[in-house]
Amino acid sequence: MLELRNVTKVYNAGTVSEQRLFQDFSLTVEEGQFVAIVGGNGSGKTSLLNIICGSIPIEAGDVLVKGESILKWKDYQRYATMGRVYQDPSAGTCPNLTMLENLSLADNKGKPFNLRRGVDRRRTDYYREQLRALGLGLEDKLNVKMGSLSGGQRQAVALLMATMTPLRFLILDEHTAALDPKTAEVIMALTDKVVREKRLTAVMVTHNLRYAVEYGDRILMMNQGRVALDRAGEEKRTISMEDILTMFNKISIECGN
Numbered sequence: 001m002l003e004l005r006n007v008t009k010v011y012n013a014g015t016v017s018e019q020r021l022f023q024d025f026s027l028t029v030e031e032g033q034f035v036a037i038v039g040g041n042g043s044g045k046t047s048l049l050n051i052i053c054g055s056i057p058i059e060a061g062d063v064l065v066k067g068e069s070i071l072k073w074k075d076y077q078r079y080a081t082m083g084r085v086y087q088d089p090s091a092g093t094c095p096n097l098t099m100l101e102n103l104s105l106a107d108n109k110g111k112p113f114n115l116r117r118g119v120d121r122r123r124t125d126y127y128r129e130q131l132r133a134l135g136l137g138l139e140d141k142l143n144v145k146m147g148s149l150s151g152g153q154r155q156a157v158a159l160l161m162a163t164m165t166p167l168r169f170l171i172l173d174e175h176t177a178a179l180d181p182k183t184a185e186v187i188m189a190l191t192d193k194v195v196r197e198k199r200l201t202a203v204m205v206t207h208n209l210r211y212a213v214e215y216g217d218r219i220l221m222m223n224q225g226r227v228a229l230d231r232a233g234e235e236k237r238t239i240s241m242e243d244i245l246t247m248f249n250k251i252s253i254e255c256g257n
Contacts, residue, residue, distance in 0.1 A: 002029040002052065002169060002201060007061030009047060009225075021047055021225040025061070029218075031168075033232070034195050034202045036212035038244070039222030040252055045205040048222070049173050052203065054078050065168065080110045083162030087174040089154040092162065095147030099138070099157060102146050103127045106161035130160055134190060152183030156190060163194050170195060172204035176211070184208075188215060209244050219244070223251050 009022040021044050029035055039045050050056040052063060054075060063071050070078060086092050093102050104119040107127075124142065132139040134156050138149075146154060155175060163170060172191065176184035192215050195202045206212055212219050219236050221229035221244070229247060231239050 001031050001066055002203075003027070003062075003064040003067075004048075004051065005062045005064060007051060007063070008059045009051065009056070010059050013059070022051075022058075022061075023225065025225060027220075027227070029201060029203060031201055032199055033218050034192075034200075034216035035204065035218045035220060036216040037203065037205045037220045037222060038207070038209060038212045038248070039228075040248075042224070043222035044225040045222050046173065049084075049171055049203065049205055052169075053082065053084060053171060076110075081166070081168040082171065083167050083169070084171040084173060085155070085158050085162050085175040087177045089151040089158065089178055090147075092158045093146045093154055096145060098143050098145055099131075099149070100124065100127065100142040102157065102161060103130075103142075103164070106164045109165050130164070131157075134160065136186070150183075152179050152187060155179060155183075155187050159187070159190060159194060163198055163200070167198070167200055170200045170202040172202060172206075174205050174207060177207060191215070209248065210241060213239060213241050213244055221247060221251070 004025060004027045007022050007025045008020070009025075011019045011021060027048075037045050037048065047056065051058055054063075054070070054073065058071075062069050084092070094105070097105075101119055104123070107120075107123060127142060128139045131142075136153055136156055138153060138157065141149075146157065149157070159175070175191070176187050179187060188211055191204075194200070202216070204216065217236060218232035219229070219239065220227055228251060
């Protein structure tokens with residue numbers, strides 16, 4: 001279980017541009033849930049992910065996993081059981097390294113550093129099988145540099161890399177936003193498959209309202225650092241695109257957008 005407890009986040013504190021985004025904000029994500037988060041710009045979606053991942057500090061509150069505070073954990077401690085896929089397909093991978101080298105780096109996450117080769121050629125067949133499962137024809141491109149792949153191919157590999165080692169949580173930061181519609185559909189289908197097969201707890205921020213409705217078992221709509229809508233289980237399954245769009249537009253009008 002992932003919990004944000006009484007979190008307060010202030011940007012530009014003590015200046016004329018001070019913004020108090022979260023004030024005593026609390027949220028619980030049950031183990032195994034796939035949560036889709038939507039909301040307008042400035043609603044707190046990405047800040048929420050950054051707080052979970054420890055990318056930004058908070059002024060008050062706590063972040064807990066199974067009741068244990070992870071607020072003061074180092075990055076390597078958090079990411080031992082947490083994977084993140086970013087909006088930019090180039091993030092999270094090394095463009096000047098081959099796909100084999102990138103996969104080897106991901107495969108070694110959490111393992112001790114020592115004077116051994118970074119690439120274990122004995123794992124090549126395993127990597128090839130993992131790539132074949134993506135259905136994108138990447139299994140024969142292990143020696144191609146990541147920077148030579150298309151955005152969709154890189155995002156698919158980034159998803160694979162993020163989930164290669166045992167995880168508790170998968171954080172998806174608008175990971176289809178930079179892709180063309182056809183490729184985005186492929187990546188979303190792969191995401192859903194990975195989350196279900198690996199039984200991950202996933203938190204996905206997206207601007208695509210349809211994806212938020214169609215995927216996952218819980219939907220949150222954020223507005224100015226607060227949860228304006230929270231539907232899970234059967235309530236989530238019965239919600240429609242029209243319902244979400246109506247509420248989204250209502251909030252946008254109230255906020256002057």
